[in-house]
Amino acid sequence: MLTWPAPAKLNLFLHITGRRGDGYHLLQTAFQLIDFCDWLEFQLCPDGNIQHLSPLPGVSVEQDLVYRAARLLQQRTACSQGAEIRIHKRLPMGGGLGGGSSDAATTLVALNHLWATGLSTSQLAQLGLELGADVPVFIYGRAAWGEGVGEQLQPLELSEPWYLVFTPPVQVSTREIFTAPELTRDCKPMTISSFLSGEGQNVCEPVVRQRYPIVAETLDWLSQFSPARMTGTGSSVFAMFDEKAKALEALAQAPSHWRGIVAKGCNYSPLLGCLEEAVGKQR
Ligand SMILES: C[C@@](CO)(OP(=O)(O)O)[C@H](O)COP(=O)(O)OP(=O)(O)OC[C@H]1O[C@@H](n2ccc(N)nc2=O)[C@H](O)[C@@H]1O
Numbered sequence: 001m002l003t004w005p006a007p008a009k010l011n012l013f014l015h016i017t018g019r020r021g022d023g024y025h026l027l028q029t030a031f032q033l034i035d036f037c038d039w040l041e042f043q044l045c046p047d048g049n050i051q052h053l054s055p056l057p058g059v060s061v062e063q064d065l066v067y068r069a070a071r072l073l074q075q076r077t078a079c080s081q082g083a084e085i086r087i088h089k090r091l092p093m094g095g096g097l098g099g100g101s102s103d104a105a106t107t108l109v110a111l112n113h114l115w116a117t118g119l120s121t122s123q124l125a126q127l128g129l130e131l132g133a134d135v136p137v138f139i140y141g142r143a144a145w146g147e148g149v150g151e152q153l154q155p156l157e158l159s160e161p162w163y164l165v166f167t168p169p170v171q172v173s174t175r176e177i178f179t180a181p182e183l184t185r186d187c188k189p190m191t192i193s194s195f196l197s198g199e200g201q202n203v204c205e206p207v208v209r210q211r212y213p214i215v216a217e218t219l220d221w222l223s224q225f226s227p228a229r230m231t232g233t234g235s236s237v238f239a240m241f242d243e244k245a246k247a248l249e250a251l252a253q254a255p256s257h258w259r260g261i262v263a264k265g266c267n268y269s270p271l272l273g274c275l276e277e278a279v280g281k282q283r
């Protein structure tokens, strides 16, 4: 049996530079992974069945990205093996932390190993893209500069600060924000070096602030400690700290009903560590 992590991501900034012919928005973003993870268990099933043993509330098994990822890999590789899969869900759903995409990525990477289906990382990333634009970054497992709809990736070596992340109790639909008339869609393309020197913002933030006052309240509260920003299309917001103790100190002062966590930024996904250990490879 394998028990492998599916980490969350933060979009350190998010710009929209235009739209594709099909209406999808062209983005520029910097993804950083954090060591706050769902955990997935995989058990080989030689009879070919895929069994999802821990369905998520409000998500049917057929919709669940873990089940869909497993089926997709099985079908595309004509694999005769199956698996029993259990998720220990820790990442809030629909919070902009990419939990569903990360679960799908971990499923593809773990089953490709367990089933010995032999797809390369880039083949897995291409498969993952069919499930969601954020899946490839989790498959490559590196902090990355993302363009296109997020599938054109270049690895980044970033500082690895501590993050305090709050998830306000509202689910913000990605579709709602991407269809908002007031969303800024004409950002000037930015370079990696201007991002590294501090430029960039999240263009979805003003839209979500306006529509979800609790997100605005959380951002404003967090900003008293360190500049705060929203990730993806929300609702989660984050701020960086150079020491874990400072992040924990700020968390201790938050209203007791707020859902907050402290996690470390990582340039390499903990999933990569598991895969490398399993195949006995050194980075
Ligand atoms: C914004 C980002 C940034 O990392 O993250 P989240 O906030 O969702 O975590 C992602 O690009 C989210 O990508 P993804 O997870 O594939 O989006 P989906 O939920 O499939 O998108 C829902 C809908 O939003 C619109 N959409 C999505 C992505 C994109 N680049 N342009 C779009 O216009 C499409 O109408 C799509 O049908």
Ligand SMILES: Nc1ncnc2c1ncn2[C@@H]1O[C@H](COP(=O)(O)OP(=O)(O)O)[C@@H](O)[C@H]1O
Pocket (backbone or CB within 6 Å): 056, 058, 059, 063, 064, 065, 066, 092, 093, 094, 095, 096, 097, 098, 099, 100, 101, 103, 104, 174, 232, 234
């Ligand atoms: N394994 C999964 N984990 C989380 N969400 C899932 C999963 N499978 C399907 N979903 C659906 O995907 C939606 C977005 O989930 P998630 O990736 O957590 O949020 P976000 O895209 O905001 O980061 C959920 O609201 C849920 O309906």
